[in-house]
Amino acid sequence: MHLWQQLKSPFAALGPRHYLVLFMAVGTTTLLFGAIAATISALTAALILIGFSDKSSVQRDTDTITGLLTRDAIDDVMSNHLSSLTNNTHCGAIMLEIDRFKLIEERHDRLGVETIYRAIAQRLTDILRTEDQISRLDGPTFAIALAPSKRLDLEAAIQLSSRIQHAMTDPVEIEGVNTYFTVSIGFALSDRIDSVFGSTLLQAATNALIEAQRHAPAAIRSYSPAMRSRIATCNKLAQMVTHALDNGEITAFFQPQISTRSGQLTGFETLARWHHPSRGLVPPCEFLPALAQAGQMHRLGHKMIDDALSALHRWDAQGFKVSRVGVNFSKDELRDPTLVSHIETSLINYGLSPDRLAVEVLETVVADNADDVVIRNLAGLAGLGCRLDLDDFGTGHASITSIRRYAVERIKIDRSFVTNIDNDDEQQKMVAAILTMAERLGLDTLAEGVETIEERRMLASLGCGHVQGFGIARPMAPWDVDNWIHNYRAQSVRGAKIRQKVG
Missing domain, CATH: 1.20.5 (Single alpha-helices involved in coiled-coils or other helix-helix interfaces)
Known part of the structure; x- marks a missing residue:
């Protein structure tokens, strides 16, 4: 012994x-x-x-990186919290995720990302009560099991979520460089869910997080029963639109652009349209968010590029003079690391010079602090010789510096400035100011959303170079474009002859 x-x-x-x-x-x-x-x-x-x-x-x-609980462990903790509830206490679950996490991954190596994980873990530990438990789930997602309390209600949960977001505003130093980030948060409370279990409470918080991410960055959402059906609908639509992309139901439509000086066709804008088997044409405002949710925007971008360049190649073969074709790119598409190489290969395959492709990006893309991948892709496309058009100009806050930085060649004036411009003195002054700025910067101009001959004439008198809209033609399927070009050319010839006789 x-x-x-x-x-x-x-x-x-x-x-x-x-x-x-x-x-x-x-x-x-x-x-x-x-x-x-x-x-x-x-x-x-x-x-x-x-x-x-x-x-x-x-x-x-235990999570090996942060020392926090794993998913299985937090499920057990949540179940224990629920089993210990009394009539006047409530518990809850919080889900939070780093906003725009892909950008952080692109800027830092694995060790740098793990430094951020550990910083979040420490900040959460400092804020929460000792009886609350924290878990790191997959990647940048964290879960919190809030222990039973008499004071845990909707207002308290919102206040706690705000404190968490505030705690994340301090930068994390990685290799001597400060990295800033935000988090979006979804939470669920036990008294707001029927037939609640540990896993269902965490799932409810996850649904609230998904809703918050739709309004990210730095959004907070509380779970409500309506979220479940809405998210189920969104998930179903994401599956449907992915299937549509696989089956070739999403194709390019083309809307013509003409010169205000000569009336000649100068190009087309490529627009995505979904031919739904039963609903017919589905507008992009309905299916583009679903494609983004499904992570398929890069595939859509490749599809639009191929359709646009294929059409341009065919028009050349038919003797139609189409100077260029424009393709819209969202910020998600511009983050595609294969974008530049795909465009370069496609241009070579179709025997087209790069200056015949206009890359159209929203003003908000260059107004924001674009990430490194977007900057590299825009610089790479400019290096190839592609044109860069700034779309919906006037709706964002793009500076002259950003216009210069990204080598913008043309600005497209948003339709909100164009509608009824022939009768609105204030709109005329604003468009005139935009056109004066563009002229001094050496930029070409195009007005979108032109619907009447009066709007077209007013824009021409103000000095706008090109117009586009229903007043010229609606977006057309590829098989309708050829006839439109033929008819428009015929009309232009007849108009020229009439002007010669009058002269």
Whole structure:
């Protein structure tokens, strides 16, 4: 017993269950060999096995990067919280995720990203009560199990979520550089869900997070039963639109652009349209968000590029003079690391010079602090020789510096400035100011949304270079464009002859 007293104290924390194992190991080995050395050896082996068993258990329940709980462990904690509720207490679940996480991944290596994970874990630990438990789930997503409390209501949960967001505003230093980020948060409370279980409460918070991410960055949303059906509808639409892309139901339509000076056709804008088997044409405002949710925007971008360049190649073969074709690119598409190489390959395959492709980007894309991948892609496309058009100009806050930085060649004036411009003096002044700025910067101009001959004439008198809209032609399917070009050319010839006779 003297030997046990000596060995026991360093391992007292192992508890009574482990003492029994140690006594068994000591006793058995002493009887068999009668040697202290063998006893010590067996004791060491037993301790190694015990330590290994405990360590494996801890690893299963603990995230190796942050030391927080794993998903399985937080499920158990949430269930325990629910089982301990009383009539006047509530518990809750919070889900939070880093906004625009892909940008952070692109800027930092794995160790840098893990530094951010650990910073978030520490900040959450500092804010929360000791009885609240935190888990890191997949990647940049964290879950919090809020312990039962009489004070946990909707207002308290919102205040806590705001405190969490505020705590994330301080930068994290990575290799001497400050990295800033925000988080979006969704939460659910036990008293606002029917038939609640640990997993269902966490799922409700996840649904609230999904809703928050639709309004990101730095959004907060509380779970409501309506979210579940809305998210189910969105998920179904995402599956449908992905299937449509796979089956070639989403194709390019083309809307013509003409010169206000000569009346000649100068190009087409490429617009995505979905030919739904039963609904007919589905407008892009309905299916583009679903494609973005499904992570398929890069595939749509490649599809539009191929359709546009294929059409331009065909028009060349038919003798139609179409100077260029424009393709819209969202910020998600501009983050595609294969974008420049895909466009370069496609231009070569169709035998087209790069200056015949206009890359159209929203003003908000260059007004924001664009990330490194977007900047590289825009610079790469400019390096190829592609044109850059700034779309919906006047709706964002693009500076002259950003226009210069991205080598913009043409601005497209948003339709909100064009509608009824022939009768609105204020709109005329604003458009005139935009056109004056463009002229001094050496930029070409195009007005969108032109619907009447009066609007077209007014824009021409103000000095706008090109127009586009229903007043010229609606977006057309590829098989309708050829006839339109032929008819428009014929009308232009007849008009020229009439002007010659009058002259």
